[in-house]
Amino acid sequence: MKFIIQRDQLIASIQDVMKAISTRTVIPILTGVKIEAKQHGITLTGSDSDISIESYIPAEDDGNVNIEQIQEGSIVLQAKYFPDIIRKLPEKIVEIESDEHLKLTIRSGKAEFNLNGQDAEEYPQLPTLQTDDSFEMPTDLLKNLIKQTGFAVSTMETRPILTGVHMNLKDNILKFTATDSHRLASREIPVKDANIQFPSVVVPGKSLNELNKILDDNDAPIEVSVTNNQILFRTKHLNFMSRLLDGNYPETSRLIPEQSKTAFHVKTKELLNTIDRASLLAKEERNNVVRMTTQGDKLVEITSNSPEVGTVSEEITVQSIEGEALTISFSSKYMIDALKAIEYEEVKIEFTGAMRPFIIRPANEDPILQLILPVRTY
Amino acid sequence: MKFIIQRDQLIASIQDVMKAISTRTVIPILTGVKIEAKQHGITLTGSDSDISIESYIPAEDDGNVNIEQIQEGSIVLQAKYFPDIIRKLPEKIVEIESDEHLKLTIRSGKAEFNLNGQDAEEYPQLPTLQTDDSFEMPTDLLKNLIKQTGFAVSTMETRPILTGVHMNLKDNILKFTATDSHRLASREIPVKDANIQFPSVVVPGKSLNELNKILDDNDAPIEVSVTNNQILFRTKHLNFMSRLLDGNYPETSRLIPEQSKTAFHVKTKELLNTIDRASLLAKEERNNVVRMTTQGDKLVEITSNSPEVGTVSEEITVQSIEGEALTISFSSKYMIDALKAIEYEEVKIEFTGAMRPFIIRPANEDPILQLILPVRTY
Structure with missing residues (x-):
């Protein structure tokens, strides 16, 4: 096997396949990266047997020559050293060559690495997927x-x-x-x-x-x-x-309440920052719980307390609160995760009581739904 | 105690004194930060009893008002929560106030934190240094x-x-x-x-x-x-x-060889990169040793090998090598540290044999000296 390739292109490919490679695999050869050279291009493969990633660099792409002097062949190389070696090579062009004794030589400028490879025949066959469907x-x-x-x-x-x-x-x-x-x-x-x-x-x-x-x-x-x-x-x-995971996924649609007893619209970022501040004192405890209380029809108070450290409270103005007054406690982490995921400037939050799951949706009706179970605090 | 201060100025001061605060101190109150308000300004103090840092924010600085409404007083606050709280406050202005029960209130916008403080009288007195000398x-x-x-x-x-x-x-x-x-x-x-x-x-x-x-x-x-x-x-x-540390520091001047048997000048960055590459295969072992061999009067070869992984070699062109031919092995880490410290584009390296310490100096005669003991490899 032999080829001459752009260093930066090779680095990008290596970084992709490295994401699948684990040092804790039970199949030793999977700690390596497989390199396969064909006349039409180079394929790198990494796998931990749960995830497999193949990255392909074509010899030519839109008329640009990426790889030269290809002699076909394949080898598996220790993934631990390979990325750093390529990244730190002195020149932008890299020559890679292997011999029949599974020795791989990497040359760039005046630097030369001689590495011990493994036989690519011993690398597990990846399942081939029928991709018509x-x-x-x-x-x-x-x-x-x-x-x-x-x-x-x-x-x-x-x-x-x-x-x-x-x-x-x-x-x-x-x-x-x-x-x-x-x-x-x-x-x-x-x-x-x-x-x-x-x-x-x-x-x-x-x-x-x-x-x-x-x-x-x-x-x-x-x-x-x-x-x-x-x-x-x-x-x-x-x-x-x-x-894929084996097993039956639970039916989740029943969890989602169909009516609400209390609802309001609020600016996502404002609520996120307020919850984030309220969670600061609670970071010790597992659930870092905050409490939300409606105040009249325009204000919501967020509070938290940590007996040894102190208390925090903040009021936030929301668009008119519909329905019943409400006090509810929940994990600040879950709320922060949900609000960050929504990526829309205003959210609608719908509650059906202090002990029932509540729902956060973007105000623009995009079918994103975040549901959180409250925490009992008494 | 009370004062109103710019959030960003307070953050900068907190970050400085936090560097001295450790959670592993044997004196519990030292896990806190001391805040002291005087009419002329605010002083924050952090200490782990080895290091103590005081940061001072003057009430006025070059005609700019930094702090307003100062009521004198002092308190010690848990350092664990204080930096995050201040950093995440909603407004740029912060009001800090403590009462006689050692409760501290932090207000900014609509957010209010009530924190439990400790008596500043219990904070250790820092040694005062006579600074005339x-x-x-x-x-x-x-x-x-x-x-x-x-x-x-x-x-x-x-x-x-x-x-x-x-x-x-x-x-x-x-x-x-x-x-x-x-x-x-x-x-x-x-x-x-x-x-x-x-x-x-x-x-x-x-x-x-x-x-x-x-x-x-x-x-x-x-x-x-x-x-x-x-x-x-x-x-x-x-x-x-x-x-300060107690004890007698060893006499080090005798370690430094007065004559050299082999010497050359080399571009710092080139040598650094070459050593860095040669060290890649050796990163497993404690000493990650590389070998340097003079080749004629213009070339130096750097090599390293790691039996299981492979070998690396690279030649580097240097300014004319004076004196005897030399092969020497040393820790790549020490060499990399030394070359990084020199910060000058060319260095002079002087050897007095494969088993004697060698010296790296900037080529410009600045009195920086880096000395490294070689490693026996036989």
């Missing part, structure tokens, strides 16, 4: 969906299914839902020309989080395809594959 | 001295005296020396009008490191005064006090 969406919209729901997955392995984000595609409506059973986040978006439907697919939250880190924030299309136990996200030069 | 130097020069020597102190408590930087002031020459017994860093600078001399004062490396973080990088004067067991650094609005 797929749908497309803009990359930045997928990133938004992940950011607006992924934070709400459970981090506890007691109910593994809740560590994933539930995806549902029906009648060209894609819905993401995540819950840790104390709060829930969901969003629906329309998709065009989906030639698949699926009632329930659960993708590990960790996979979506890594995917979000890799994807560029632009509206280039990303293709999504699903099989029984795998999901594939495909962009122009990237294949991101994740296993 | 002192000298001045530009702040940025002091910062440079710290950066160029402080990294070489020992981090091991086996010889506590080596965890400090040795300061010596004689005949208007100030010298800083630090060594961990494997390497040594020193620099001399002239000072003007010093009306003190001291043969040997050892300041904890940690204290100088914190001082360096606090000081602005400008040439405003900083005043230094020394007593038997304390050193005081004083700028316009800051008092930084540190205890």
Whole structure:
């Protein structure tokens, strides 16, 4: 195997596939990155067997030559050293060459690294996905969906299914839902020309989080395809594959109250900052609870107290409060997460009593929904 | 106590004194920050009993009013919550008020915090230093001295005296020396009008490191005064006090070879980058050793190998090599630290054999000296 490549292009590719590589894998060869050279381009692969990422650098792209002097071949290289070595090379051009003894030589300027590789034949075969059944969406919209729901997955392995984000595609409506059973986040978006439907697919939250880190924030299309136990996200030069979680996702629609007893509109950022301040004294305790009390029809008071440290209170002006007076306590962290996810300048909050879940939605009727269970404080 | 102050000015002061406050102090009240209001201004104090920092905000400064409505008094407040609270306040103006029950109220906009304080009478008295015997130097020069020597102190408590930087002031020459017994860093600078001399004062490396973080990088004067067991650094609005280390600092001048057998000049940055690359494969092992070999009279080869991972080699062109051919091995970390400290584009390196300490100096004859002991590799 041999090729000459632009250092910066190689670095970008390595950074992408590194996201899938873990030092704690049970399959030793998966601590390495696989490099495969073909006449049409170079493919790097990283995997921890849950997530697999392939990054492709074409030899030529829109008439630009990216890679020269390609001799086909493949090798697996220790991922621990490879990124730093490439990043710190003295020149912008890198020559990579391997011999039949699995020795890899990296040359750039006067620097030469000789590294021990492993046989690419020993690298596990990644599952190949049938991608005829797929749908497309803009990359930045997928990133938004992940950011607006992924934070709400459970981090506890007691109910593994809740560590994933539930995806549902029906009648060209894609819905993401995540819950840790104390709060829930969901969003629906329309998709065009989906030639698949699926009632329930659960993708590990960790996979979506890594995917979000890799994807560029632009509206280039990303293709999504699903099989029984795998999901594939495909962009122009990237294949991101994740296993799906086994098990039945709970029915969440019943959780969402249909009526409200108290409701108001409020500026998202103002409420966020007020809750953030009220949570400062409570940061010791697990739940850092704050209390919200309506005052007449225009004011809401946010308070918190931590017996040893002190108390905090702040009033916030809201648009007219409809319905009953209310005092409710909740986790400031959940509220902050929910408000940050909404990304719209005004929210509507609907309550059905101090002991029932309440709902936060953007005031513009975008189908984002954040639900939080209150905390008993007596 | 009461006063109304600019939030940003208070934040800057808090950040400075926080550098001295540790959560692991044996004196509980030292986990707090002391606030003292006088008609002429506010003083904040933080201390871990090794380091004490006082930051002063004058009520008026060059005709600008910083603080209003001052009622004198003092209180000690939990340092854990105070910085975040002030930073996140909604308005740029902060009102701070305490009552006779040691309750402190912080108001800004509609936010109000009520915090439990402690009696400032219980806060330890800081030692007062007689500052008639002192000298001045530009702040940025002091910062440079710290950066160029402080990294070489020992981090091991086996010889506590080596965890400090040795300061010596004689005949208007100030010298800083630090060594961990494997390497040594020193620099001399002239000072003007010093009306003190001291043969040997050892300041904890940690204290100088914190001082360096606090000081602005400008040439405003900083005043230094020394007593038997304390050193005081004083700028316009800051008092930084540190205890001194007890014990005899070793005589280091004998370590420095007077003649050399091999010497060359080299571009600092080129050598630094080459050593950095050579150290990449060695990062596992404690000493990450690299080997340097002269090749003829113009080339130096840097190599390293890590049996399991591979090898690296790179040639670097130097200005003519004087003296004997040489192969020497040393810690890449020590070399990188030394080259970074020199901050001059070309260095001169002088060797007296593969088993003797070698010396790195800036090519411009500035009295900075970095000494490194080689490593036996056979």
